[in-house]
Amino acid sequence: xxxxxxxxxxxxxxxxxxxxxxxxxxxxxxxxxxxxxxxxxxxxxxxxxxxxxxxxxxxxxxxxxxxxxxxxxxxxxxxxxxxxxxxxxxxxxxxxxxxxxxxxxxxxxxxxxxxxxxxxxxxxxxxxxxxxxxxxxxxxxxxxxxxxxxxxxxxxxxxxxxxxxxxxxxxxxxxxxxxxxxxxxxxxxxxxxxxxxxxxxxxxxxxxxxxxxxxxxxxxxxxxxxxxxxxxxxxxxxxxxxxxxxxxxxxxxxxxxxxxxxxxxxxxxxxxxxxxxxxxxxxxxxxxxxxxxxxxxxxxxxxxxxxxxxxxxxxxxxxxxxxxxxxxxxxxxxxxxxxxxxxxxxxxxxxxxxxxxxxxxxxxxxxxxxxxxxxxxxxxxxxxxxxxxxxxxxxxxxxxxxxxxxxxxxxxxxxxxxxxxxxxxxxxxxxxxxxxxxxxxxxxxxxxxxxxxxxxxxxxxxxxxxxxxxxxxxxxxxxxxxxxxxxxxxxxxxxxxxxxxxxxxxxxxxxxxxxxxxxxxxxxxxxxxxxxxxxxxxxxxxxxxxxxxxxxxxxxxxxxxxxxxxxxxxxxxxxxxxxxxxxxxxxxxxxxxxxxxxxxxxxxxxxxxxxxxxxxxxxxxxxxxxxxxxxxxxxxxxxxxxxxxxxxxxxxxxxxxxxxxxxxxxxxxxxxxxxxxxxxxxxxxxxxxxxxxxxxxxxxxxxxxxxxxxxxxxxxxxxxxxxxxxxxxxxxxxxxxxxxxxxxxxxxxxxxxxx
Ligand code: F3S
Numbered sequence: 001x002x003x004x005x006x007x008x009x010x011x012x013x014x015x016x017x018x019x020x021x022x023x024x025x026x027x028x029x030x031x032x033x034x035x036x037x038x039x040x041x042x043x044x045x046x047x048x049x050x051x052x053x054x055x056x057x058x059x060x061x062x063x064x065x066x067x068x069x070x071x072x073x074x075x076x077x078x079x080x081x082x083x084x085x086x087x088x089x090x091x092x093x094x095x096x097x098x099x100x101x102x103x104x105x106x107x108x109x110x111x112x113x114x115x116x117x118x119x120x121x122x123x124x125x126x127x128x129x130x131x132x133x134x135x136x137x138x139x140x141x142x143x144x145x146x147x148x149x150x151x152x153x154x155x156x157x158x159x160x161x162x163x164x165x166x167x168x169x170x171x172x173x174x175x176x177x178x179x180x181x182x183x184x185x186x187x188x189x190x191x192x193x194x195x196x197x198x199x200x201x202x203x204x205x206x207x208x209x210x211x212x213x214x215x216x217x218x219x220x221x222x223x224x225x226x227x228x229x230x231x232x233x234x235x236x237x238x239x240x241x242x243x244x245x246x247x248x249x250x251x252x253x254x255x256x257x258x259x260x261x262x263x264x265x266x267x268x269x270x271x272x273x274x275x276x277x278x279x280x281x282x283x284x285x286x287x288x289x290x291x292x293x294x295x296x297x298x299x300x301x302x303x304x305x306x307x308x309x310x311x312x313x314x315x316x317x318x319x320x321x322x323x324x325x326x327x328x329x330x331x332x333x334x335x336x337x338x339x340x341x342x343x344x345x346x347x348x349x350x351x352x353x354x355x356x357x358x359x360x361x362x363x364x365x366x367x368x369x370x371x372x373x374x375x376x377x378x379x380x381x382x383x384x385x386x387x388x389x390x391x392x393x394x395x396x397x398x399x400x401x402x403x404x405x406x407x408x409x410x411x412x413x414x415x416x417x418x419x420x421x422x423x424x425x426x427x428x429x430x431x432x433x434x435x436x437x438x439x440x441x442x443x444x445x446x447x448x449x450x451x452x453x454x455x456x457x458x459x460x461x462x463x464x465x466x467x468x469x470x471x472x473x474x475x476x477x478x479x480x481x482x483x484x485x486x487x488x489x490x491x492x493x494x495x496x497x498x499x500x501x502x503x504x505x506x507x508x509x510x511x512x513x514x515x516x517x518x519x520x521x522x523x524x525x526x527x528x529x530x531x532x533x534x535x536x537x538x539x540x541x542x543x544x545x546x547x548x549x550x551x552x553x554x555x556x557x558x559x560x561x562x563x564x565x566x567x568x569x570x571x572x573x574x575x576x577x578x579x580x581x582x583x584x585x586x587x588x589x590x591x592x593x594x595x596x597x598x599x600x601x602x603x604x605x606x607x608x609x610x611x612x613x614x615x616x617x618x619x620x621x622x623x624x625x626x627x628x629x630x631x632x633x634x635x636x637x638x639x640x641x642x643x644x645x646x647x648x649x650x651x652x653x654x655x656x657x658x659x660x661x662x663x664x665x666x667x668x669x670x671x672x673x674x675x676x677x678x679x680x681x682x683x684x685x686x687x688x689x690x691x692x693x694x695x696x697x698x699x700x701x702x703x704x705x706x707x708x709x710x711x712x713x714x715x716x717x718x719x720x721x722x723x724x725x726x727x728x729x730x731x732x733x734x735x736x737x738x739x740x741x742x743x744x745x746x747x748x749x750x751x752x753x754x755x
Contacts, residue, residue: 003149004089005282011062012286015039015153015293025049029297031197031307032266033232036172040155042189050194052309053230058189063149063156064090064181067141068097068115068122070159072582073646074178075125076542078185080746082753083129084526087187091132091149092122093141100389100423101430108137108419118582121532121539123519128528129185130521138517139394139420142166142359145173146249147278147396152267152287152294157184162359162447164262168249169271170287170294172232174262177644177668179675186749191671195261196231198223199308202239204317208500209335209484211369212247213361213445213466215314216254217322221332222312228260231309235265236301239316244505245274246363253360254447257329267294270505277506321469323479325449326441326461335469339480347461347479353442354384354474355454356467357391357418358425361445364400364511367392369503370471371406373483374413376499377475381490385477388415395420396513403512413475424454431455441479445470468501539582544750545653545677545743548703553658553679556698559621559631560606561689563598566635567642568669570594572651581647584654591651592617592633599694607694618655625656632700634692635662640669649676653744659700661714661728663689674736677744684711684727691726695719700728706740708733 015035022038023030026049030038041047042058050057064086066074071092078086097118098111112119119136126133134144141158142165150156152170157163159181166173174192184190200219206212219233233255235248248265255263265271267287275284287294300307321335326347333341342349356362356370367390377383390410392398398420401407407417423429425446433440433455441461442454449462463479472483475498481488487495522528532539562570573590580587593604593616600614607613608620610627624631633652639662640648649672652660659679663686673680679700683689696719702712712730717723732740739745 003151003280003283007062007089008151008154008283008286011039011154012290015290019293021047029299029307031199031234031300032170032294032296033172033195033197033234033264035293036153036155037194039153040172045189052194052196055194056191057194058191059155061088061155061157061184061190063088063154064184065141065145065149065156065158065163066090066092066178066181067160068092068094068118069578069581070178071122072118072539074159074181075122076582077179077182077746078129079125079530080542080544080750081182081186082750083186085130086185088184089132090185091134091145092126093134093144094119094122094136094138095140095421096426096428098136098419098421098423099428099430100418104417104419107423111136111419117533117536118538121530121582124528124530126519127521128525128530130525132521133519135517135519137395137420139396140359140422142253143362143393143397146246147394151283152271157181157190161256162253164255164260165249165253165359167252167255167262167264168245168247169274170265170267172262172264175256177646177672179646179672180644182746188749193230196309197307198228198231198233198260199304199311200233200235201237201304201311201313202235202316203237203313204239204315205242206316206319209321209468210316210319211466211468212243212250214319214321215316216251217324217332217464218314218319219312220254220258220324220330221322223258224330225257225328226259228255228258231260233258233260233263234296234308235263236296236304239314240265241268241270242316243270244363244365245271246365246505249363250360254329257447266296267291273506277511320484321466323443323463323465323469325463327449327451329447329449329464335482335484338482342480348439348441349478349480350441351386351443351473351477351479352440353387353389353431354470355389355391355424355442355444355446356470357393358422358444358446359393360447361467362391362393362397364397364507365503365505366445366467367397367401367406368404369501370467371409372502373468373471373475373498374409378412380496381492381494382475382488382496384413384415384474386474388413388474389418389424390415391418391423391425392420395515395517396511399513400507400511404507404509427453427456429455433457443470443473443479472498537583537586538579540585542584544747547743547747548741550704552703553630553700556630556632556658556700557609557624558692558694558696558698559624559633559657560592560595560617561598561634561692561694562592562595562636562639563601564596564636566595566639568640568645568648569642571640571648572645584650587647588651588655589618591621591655609695621655621657630656630658632659632661632698633657634689635660636689637663638666639664641666644668644672646672646676649673649678653678670731674732674739675745677740677742677747679730679740681712681714681728681730684729688726691716691724693718706732706737708737
């Protein structure tokens with residue numbers, strides 16, 4: 001469980017010199033994000049004044065964290081790398097696969113049975129390769145990372161989009177796909193486009209019903225779900241230093257909802273206090289020794305417009321609580337206007353379920369403040385008027401709040417404590433609804449509220465607010481309630497105004513935990529066997545992809561000419577396919593089933609050139625594969641946009657597609673294709689897309705002299721016996737051409753470490 005203090009000492013010993021060198025090259029003061037980024041350049045990356053939003057730069061992150069749904073493919077790939085151990089400290093967290101149904105105990109027991117083989121696999125791989133393993137029930141990845149591993153000035157990547165939560169402790173923490181995690185664990189550099197910077201100046205101080213969640217709810221309203229794309233959001237100003245580290249974590253966590261690369265706070269006394277209370281006084285002491293390097297340069301504070309691409313300012317003294325939603329986290333309504341908004345929009349006012357906790361909002365502070373509202377309400381003869389659930393973020397939080405009586409407080413009003421896991425936040429919620437089409441309202445202290453996110457029902461209107469507001473609304477039973485001004489009738493018919501919440505930033509008696517749920521890896525894992533049942537439906541060991549045969553590719557059949565938007569969701573759908581994330585063969589049965597076939601405008605219906613019949617994309621591809629026939633996929637603009645899901649690149653590679661030829665690629669997907677040894681090509685002349693006919697066969701020529709910047713050619717053989725040759729571009733550099741030739745980037749790593 002122990003964090004790696006030697007690693008942190010090393011980072012801190014190099015930080016001042018690296019920052020000084022960067023300051024010299026840029027010849028100006030630095031923001032905090034810049035300091036951390038420059039201090040984490042990969043050793044072979046030359047230091048220069050990188051252009052924001054333009055240059056791709058190689059980094060050496062300090063840590064990797066993975067959650068159980070994404071860790072499966074990340075680790076299956078890592079197993080192929082041939083390394084005896086991970087190159088940087090890494091952890092696995094079992095939080096996504098636990099379904100919330102009855103309550104913590106039963107739900108956890110059920111998950112241990114249903115997911116046994118996945119958990120056993122993750123545990124044994126972790127044991128073998130030196131990865132810390134957090135068992136089911138130990139907690140949610142981001143809360144556990146904040147409590148144990150995040151440190152000011154550090155850099156980490158995690159296979160989950162809310163990884164930026166660690167920014168609450170001053171760490172650059174970025175969500176990535178499993179293939180990226182695999183690279184960093186194998187000791188390879190990690191590439192990121194040098195980000196833009198958004199500065200958010202916080203002045204004043206919060207009080208009363210307002211809490212840290214309201215800051216990010218306000219920011220989401222200002223910047224919208226796309227406003228942070230490609231940017232690091234840096235919070236600064238005396239207001240930023242005025243509230244807890246866990247509150248800062250909440251804000252950084254939900255920065256994912258504005259599309260930010262990550263969010264960040266500067267090191268301050270609140271972070272020092274949190275580090276000390278979570279048994280890391282030694283890190284606080286080290287950080288205090290280099291404090292000025294863990295904050296932006298003073299000139300940045302004085303003149304923020306000069307150093308950030310965009311600056312927002314917020315006076316915390318005037319901030320009121322917000323309620324965001326439904327269906328999108330950036331529809332922000334101040335609580336004083338909520339009643340009006342509910343009426344105007346026809347949102348169902350009756351609140352059916354109020355859910356607090358999750359990785360976003362389950363700190364001791366959140367829970368103690370929410371419990372104070374419940375206690376106040378009970379003492380005044382009030383009770384809850386909706387269902388009420390509490391999801392602790394970690395066993396340490398759960399154990400401590402139980403010891404301090406808060407769980408009792410919640411249970412006294414019918415609150416149900418769920419497992420320390422994602423549960424209703426990721427749709428792992430067996431909600432009891434008699435009519436799934438009935439419009440209904442829930443409110444959570446979580447982060448996402450897209451349609452179907454929590455309970456899979458399109459009819460559910462999900463709102464997001466602070467845990468304090470969610471708790472107050474559970475008592476009121478309506479989302480048209482403003483606890484600052486509205487009174488409630490108690491059991492004696494009296495009109496009652498709730499007291500403002502009261503709580504503690506940190507537990508006065510300290511944190512406590514009996515069994516945190518951590519399993520340390522074997523000192524020497526070389527003898528640990530990783531067991532995967534060959535008949536498993538959920539896990540499958542990967543076999544290396546075949547090397548390039550050394551010749552041009554001839555006789556490729558057209559599998560599909562995709563029309564319009566083709567995101568990673570169209571290429572590899574989520575939902576029910578989530579359970580196959582560790583089984584490449586099974587999950588490949590969703591390959592491109594969401595893409596629209598240009599020739600018949602249908603999804604999952606393509607012509608099999610061998611039989612002339614139409615069938616599903618994966619099934620058709622499998623028949624080509626069985627006949628030893630290679631294929632090509634043709635696509636439109638921005639092919640592969642969306643998530644960094646590597647399955648979208650691995651599935652076609654696995655099923656025998658040899659090339660993806662499109663008008664343009666989304667960058668991450670293009671890189672993923674290259675990593676898996678696939679040819680990703682673009683039309684030199686986009687109109688050539690129109691030349692592709694349903695019965696075409698293709699040759700890709702020029703591969704024997706494949707070189708950076710040199711176009712390739714594709715010969716299109718039409719069914720009528722004619723053929724034409726078109727030019728196609730690629731963006732492969734020397735290194736990536738080697739990946740292609742070796743069959744995949746992993747094959748090169750494997751050879752290197754087996755040599
Ligand atoms: Fe889990 Fe929801 Fe957080 S899915 S990691 S609790 S955002």
